[in-house]
Amino acid sequence: xxxxxKWLNKVRWDEHGLVPVIAQEAASGxxxxxxxxxxxxxxxxxxxxxxxxxxxxxxxxxxxGEESGHTQKVLDIRLDCDEDVVLLRIEQKGGxxxxxxxxxxxxQQLKDEDWQAVExxxxxxxxIYSQDKKHP
Numbered sequence: 842x843x844x845x846x847k848w849l850n851k852v853r854w855d856e857h858g859l860v861p862v863i864a865q866e867a868a869s870g871x872x873x874x875x876x877x878x879x880x881x882x883x884x885x886x887x888x889x890x891x892x893x894x895x896x897x898x899x900x901x902x903x904x905x906g907e908e909s910g911h912t913q914k915v916l917d918i919r920l921d922c923d924e925d926v927v928l929l930r931i932e933q934k935g936g937x938x939x940x941x942x943x944x945x946x947x948x949q950q951l952k953d954e955d956w957q958a959v960e961x962x963x964x965x966x967x968x969i970y971s972q973d974k975k976h977p
Contacts, residue, residue, distance in 0.1 A: 844880040852883070853925040859895060860927055864905075864938065867916050867930040873938035873945040874913075876905075878927065890915055892929055909969045911935045935964075942966045 852860050860883070864874035876894040878886070882902055885893040889904075892913035896903040906912030917930035939946040941962065948960035 844884050846884065849880050849883060851924055852880075852920060852927070853923065854880070855925075859897075860925060862894065862927045862929060864892060864913060864929045864931050864933075866933050866938075868932070871945055872947060873931075873933055874905075875946065876903075883927065886915055886929070887918070892931060906934060909935075909937070909940070911937045911969075913938070937963050937969075940966060940970070942969060 854860055858879050859877045860879075862876050862878050863872055864876065865872050877897055878893075879895045882893045882895045885902065885904075892905040892915055894903045894905060895901075904912075912934045913929070913931040914934070915929050915931055919928040919930070920926070921928070933944075936944055938944060939948065941948070942964040943960050943962055945960060948958055949956040950959045951957075952959075
């Protein structure tokens with residue numbers, strides 16, 4: 842899919858050519874991830890029907906689940922009213938979106954002036970990733 846498609850021009854990309862993306866599990870309504878996309882990542886997401894993000898740390902495209910197998914099937918893509926945030930409604934393969942082995946990356950809750958993990962680890966990350974691979 843061309844990265845100069847007219848619909849891509851409507852997105853208000855930041856000064857680095859990126860847009861923030863929220864991944865929401867369609868079935869539960871849970872927000873499972875926050876990430877970034879560039880034009881190519883958004884175009885590839887539409888083309889594949891699976892989430893492809895831009896890894897700022899690795900400076901490359903990142904097909905979610907390429908290492909873990911926990912891909913995200915995209916059911917719906919929405920743009921917010923300011924046209925500067927993308928919402929993906931997804932089906933999360935394996936029920937794990939976070940590299941920590943949890944359902945959601947938003948597993949820490951502020952309680953008594955401290956951040957506490959409130960969601961269980963569903964799978965040990967050591968069994969998901971090999972030691973020489975890093976999360977995005």
